[in-house]
Amino acid sequence: MKLGKRAMGLGLKALNRVAGASLIDRLGLRNPTEQVLYQGAKAGFGAVGLAARGVRATRKLVGPARLEPARSSELFDLTPTDEQQMMREAVQDFALGMLRPAASAADADGVAPAELVAEAQGLGIGLLSVPEALGGAGTERSAVTNVLVAEALAQGDMGLAVACLAPSSVPLALSLWGDAQQQAAYLEAFATEHAPVAALAIQEAHALFDPFRLRCTARRSGDDYILRGDKHLVARAGAAELFVVAAMVEGEPHPALFIVEAGMIGVSVTAEPAMGLRAAEWGRLHLSDVRLPETARLAGVTPERYRDCVQLSRLAWCALSVGTAQAVLDYLIPYVNERKAFGEPISHRQAVAFPVADISIELDAMRLLTWRGASRAEQGMAFAEQAALARRLCADKGARIGSDAVQLLGGHGFIKEHPVERWYRDLRVAGVLEGVVLI
């Protein structure tokens, strides 16, 4: 990740957090960082909602603005860059300080508090997905940074993390696969602190769901497409102004992505409360013969790019699982040390200590596989296999970690006084979903 002129585009709310980070002084970055923050905050205000602005082209582009692959590296390296480390620390502070205390209520209510989501926007989340040319902070692909941010947010709460991150999947999809018109029409709105709510909708509700064999269809009608089908577990569906929807195009063997505005005729949303990640405000998106112009189809989505889309979302789910699994481990260690049974801390028993050791081993492995996939993706290397393996590991071990955590707390794990039962639900769901968040 390279710092651009407005890189990180941090809003005012991030000022205190970042200003307090000791790393800044260590690196002698205070002046340039302050400048970045100022620029980011300046751009952040004066933004208006997508609906008020209309969604017509605001800027003429000769061609689409793309995020270039990150520079490649020669050496094996597990150290985040200084910029990534700063970002990670700021987001982690926010996640542990703000998201965690709000998580239980958000889960019970099935609502992500608006001020928290706004504050997350203020940290610059999502700005990296929009190229600099379109007012964002992205100079190159930053999948690893996105993974670190997702991890850090999910350490606070995975449901709220999804609520904060899911809308940025749409500008990222537009940056990666939109054409100049599509980018001009929608992207700039996302480079503001009050970015519109948007959602990437791939998931459907049938057993053995395969994101490459969808039931949602796009039928041609003259120059238009007619979209029909249901999408399930769409994050913040009720608030979303814009959807990117995956559908099979009549006569084509591979799915395509379509831009669908919430106000179009035939689009409706119903709430869909679920087992986990309830703060993501799940909804079901009904598409009953929605007529779309040809220009609504994301032009850059070849079969290979659609595959990228699916795999990038799997990596996002991996990163989210890693963050929550880290929260589990950090919660378990003091618990098993303090909890006494038979006259001593339960952590003095191998039957308790060994599962804790196993959680740490699988958690670190989950993180390493996720990082490798993301690092290959951002350097423009093939990453499907690595993403699939990360997904496999995170789905299996994530669910196991959630289950072991409840088991180690016993009855306490089962009641809502502790966050562990929520993590149990969230980690299971994270291994099931396709789409929603991209990195």
Place this chain on the structure above:
Amino acid sequence: MIHLETPKKFAMLVDQAQQVATQVFRPISRKYDRAEHARPKELDMLAALLDGMNASGSGEGAGAAGVRRERAAEEGNRNGSNLSTCLGIMELCWGDVGLLLSLPRQGLGNSAIASVANEEQLKRFAGRWAAMAITEPGCGSDSAAIRTTAVADGDHYVLNGEKIYVTSGDRADLVVVWATLDRKLGRAAIKSFVVEKGTPGFELVRLEHKLGIRASDTAAFVLKDCRVPKENLLGSPEVTPDKGFAGVMQTFDNTRPLVAAMAVGLTRACLDTTRSVLARAGVAVDFDRPALTQSAAAAELMRMQADYEAARLLTLRAAWMADNRQPNSLQASQAKAKAGRTCVDVALRCVELCGALGVVEGEREVGLLEKWARDAKILDIFEGTQQIQLLIVARRLLGKSSSELR
């Protein structure tokens, strides 16, 4: 910058190791599995080649001595001999673990010497093959309970006791023997001594017959008033409660990633072979489609490959940390635990997936699968069993002493 690919500068080393595995190890795998205790002469020339690579510096210290923690020459990220050694071992053990263990002058004793010897000892023991003797009939994992004694007598220590499970004990020139200066003082008094083969009172009793890694000899020794020069003690002769045992244990932080790398190499051998056997049967993994929409065999391959990748990256991380002079006890044990259990799980499951093909003894490819499945088990035992690794990991995470979490 986060980047988890094999560094380009080690590509040649990896390629050479792969060629050795394919062209030297694999063709003689079955021969030495059957001829247990016969010395694989074919390896002598190879060992000379490895010595040459190490001496020229071009191999980045590929081999057992690559674990010495050099002073960091430059600031910033370093990919050094711990990492390159792991990468080399992964390839060689894709060939044959037993033969890797039989490579002259590449014993765990050599790693111990490289880890803790002083400059004078390094020079004196250079070019010698060193085995490692820790286990005794009455103690295995509980290495602090060893009974072999060392008593100072003039310029010598006098060693008495019994040692078993000494890998390459027969073929090596030197054996690094763990003994206690005073059994009453517990682990602090345990020191390692380099014993030359042929020293009076140092007697080889027998070679074991084993489940796997039969190409590698496993020896039992008796030490009867065996006199070892004082300058053969590795590390400090002082008995200091907080430092002594840590010194000899330090070797393990460096060697556990190497043993994990062996397990990773064997795991890949099983997976590669099973993948081609299944491909001939019409089964291939599709990495895009969810595992559960594919055949059970394909889904199983994907799960095993994910575990393999987990073990591999945990191992490279531990080695990379050693190269960058970061404390890595925790990560070394995590890697060893994951790699050890993964290789056994994968090997046994691959035998099942290949059916009779995986059970029958053959000379190459799937014919070696039954041997790999037998070889695998030791990798979850030596250099610290699965359970010991979990204890180490848990104690570190939970901040517990060995008397609290036992």
